[in-house]
Amino acid sequence: MDTKFFLGIGLAIVLVFSFAAVYTSFSRLPMAAVVVPEEHETLYQVSTIDALMLGVYDGVQQISELKKHGDFGIGTFDALEGEMIVLDGKIYQAKADGRVYLVRDNATTPLAMVTHFNQDFSATTGEFMNFSSFSKGMSTRLPSQNMIYAVRVHGSFPQMKVRAIPMQQKPYPPLTEAAKNQSIYTYANATGTIVGFYTPDFFKGLNVPGYHLHFMSDDHQTGGHILDFVVPANTTVEYDITPKFEMLLPTSGAFTGVNLSQDLSKELVRVES
Secondary structure, eight states, X not given: OOHHHHHHTOEEEEXXXXXXXXXXXXXXXXXXXXXXXXXXXXXXXESOHHHHHTTOOXXXXXXXXXXXXXXXXXXXXXXXXXXXXXXTTEEEEEOTTSOEEEOOTTOEESSEEEEOOOOOEEEEOOSOBOHHHHHXXXXXXXXXXXXXXXXXXXXXXXXXXXXXXXXXXXXXXXXXXXXXXXXXXXXXXXXXXXXXXXXXXXXBTTBOSEEEEEEEETTSSOEEEEEEEEBXXXXXXXXXXXXXXXXXXXXXXXXXXXXXXXXXXXXXXXXXX
């Protein structure tokens, strides 16, 4: 296929995963009467995590358009300025100054992932967990580790450690360098909502494999990308199975020329944690 033609028309990739077998492996009876629109079963993503790792930070989609694809999600903003939290249909920006701002529709994003959150099942933590033990322990509670799940947790967390990266200047550095100037905040007894996704290992290069989570306090004053936390025992973790995946790839700018053939998984682990 002619590459120029491919880029000229734009590109949306849609993958549909069958989850019929998984669907019957957990109880969904309390919500059986709820009819979820087909378009709400999709994880919509702008660009790829590896492109962001390599410094592709220019916003390529307006927030007004992103809102059409979901009411729940995470991401970042033009020039890598802060962390995105999408909750209850509103989009917030946790900046490096430690504050959270409501985002205007004309803002843009270089990387975001959203869906319409409709809980399919939940699991309860059996003990106090930090991020590492949560990631490992709660992954084993999933009906399948080969599915995409939107993840939501509301509660009071004894410790919540978050970060936000300040706006970058061109020429943009890779994410490993930009993250060296991140602002880190640790909050005690933080009450709010954890927002994010679990994606399978085979999403390496497209998204963050495993749990990728952001946080926002109930008063919308604090938030960011979660580096670590303490989740109490008996905390309910809500999951929305998301069997469809749609990706929008930029058709111009730095993305079209960046080398995405390399394995950046080790660098990603350092940046995420």
